[in-house]
Amino acid sequence: MDIGNLPPLNKKNVIIALGIEGSANKIGVGVLKFDHGEYSILSNPRKTYISPAGQGFLPRETAWHHQNYVVAMVKQALVDAKISHPEVEIDVICYTKGPGMGGPLRSCAICARTLSLLWNNKPIVGVNHCVAHIEMGRVATKCSNPVVLYVSGGNTQVIAYSNNRYSIFGETIDIAVGNCLDRFARILSLSNDPSPGYNIEKLAREGGNLFVELPYVVKGMDVSFSGILSYIEKEARGKLASGAVTPADLCYSLQETIFAMLVEITERAMAHTASDTVLIVGGVGCNLRLQHMMGEMVADRGGSLCAMDNRYCVDNGAMIAQAGIFAFQMNACTAMENTTCTQRFRTDAVDVIWR
Numbered sequence: 001m002d003i004g005n006l007p008p009l010n011k012k013n014v015i016i017a018l019g020i021e022g023s024a025n026k027i028g029v030g031v032l033k034f035d036h037g038e039y040s041i042l043s044n045p046r047k048t049y050i051s052p053a054g055q056g057f058l059p060r061e062t063a064w065h066h067q068n069y070v071v072a073m074v075k076q077a078l079v080d081a082k083i084s085h086p087e088v089e090i091d092v093i094c095y096t097k098g099p100g101m102g103g104p105l106r107s108c109a110i111c112a113r114t115l116s117l118l119w120n121n122k123p124i125v126g127v128n129h130c131v132a133h134i135e136m137g138r139v140a141t142k143c144s145n146p147v148v149l150y151v152s153g154g155n156t157q158v159i160a161y162s163n164n165r166y167s168i169f170g171e172t173i174d175i176a177v178g179n180c181l182d183r184f185a186r187i188l189s190l191s192n193d194p195s196p197g198y199n200i201e202k203l204a205r206e207g208g209n210l211f212v213e214l215p216y217v218v219k220g221m222d223v224s225f226s227g228i229l230s231y232i233e234k235e236a237r238g239k240l241a242s243g244a245v246t247p248a249d250l251c252y253s254l255q256e257t258i259f260a261m262l263v264e265i266t267e268r269a270m271a272h273t274a275s276d277t278v279l280i281v282g283g284v285g286c287n288l289r290l291q292h293m294m295g296e297m298v299a300d301r302g303g304s305l306c307a308m309d310n311r312y313c314v315d316n317g318a319m320i321a322q323a324g325i326f327a328f329q330m331n332a333c334t335a336m337e338n339t340t341c342t343q344r345f346r347t348d349a350v351d352v353i354w355r
């Protein structure tokens with residue numbers, strides 16, 4: 001498959017990587033195999049920390065959750081992948097270096113270091129979480145050089161590749177689109193199980209009829225969601241009480257507005273880069289309404305949309321292994337003393353040496 005890789009410096013024909021992800025409320029461990037040019041996921045278990053309705057997930061509680069489950073996740077990933085001697089069978093350990101929440105990130109970095117020491121000083125690769133989403137998406141959809149819309153609880157970026165960088169063409173200037181949805185779900189006291197965004201999507205689809213006009217905030221290539229959130233919160237308090245609108249109407253109106261904003265800036269990036277494919281990654285990328293709206297825009301331009309389901313869109317360990325294996329193939333490992341993590345780590349700070 002052509003994903004634009006340079007010939008690897010590391011000439012091994014078979015490589016097995018273990019990836020550990022835990023930058024937000026999911027702890028995931030994946031085992032990925034590279035075998036003569038093909039990548040396959042051998043296992044990818046994941047566990048989500050679900051906070052009570054009306055509440056978000058806080059760093060400390062989330063870190064506790066990850067610390068409690070990471071050993072079980074590693075064991076399950078190895079069993080599912082039928083790996084009984086990881087100290088010889090695993091070639092490299094990959095973990096999320098950032099961006100994300102401090103406590104949860106640190107829990108995973110410590111796990112990666114510990115496993116490396118347990119398994120004869122196994123090489124480690126620290127991975128940028130955003131780049132991992134992109135690389136998983138490119139491999140899973142076979143979309144080699146798309147404009148990427150990365151939408152999740154912590155990130156909102158329109159990205160395209162150029163000169164060994166994933167350049168950010170547009171982004172949110174305040175909160176992420178997923179954070180806007182999560183916080184609106186809290187206002188409505190919707191369940192966080194399986195995710196607040198999923199419950200908003202379901203309510204909008206099943207009962208949203210009335211479109212309530214909301215602020216539409218696109219500034220050049222950037223978007224802003226915090227004012228929309230404040231505005232709809234006020235609408236919710238006033239109009240829900242009087243019965244003028246239903247929660248479903250508000251969910252529908254919010255989705256239509258913020259997804260239209262995302263489609264607009266993605267279209268502009270397509271025009272600028274003369275690209276005809278769009279790849280959507282990140283947790284919000286599972287939203288079928290967003291996929292449909294994006295699909296219509298892309299079809300109008302004669303292009304194609306690459307989207308994934310929640311196995312790959314949502315944070316997982318295999319995506320960390322995927323980006324890590326690319327770096328490993330270029331012999332770009334992280335020295336033990338540098339296996340730290342960082343809450344701020346921009347997508348365009350990574351030297352993409354494998355393309």
Ligand code: MG
Nearest residue numbers: 152282283315
């Ligand atoms: Mg993510």
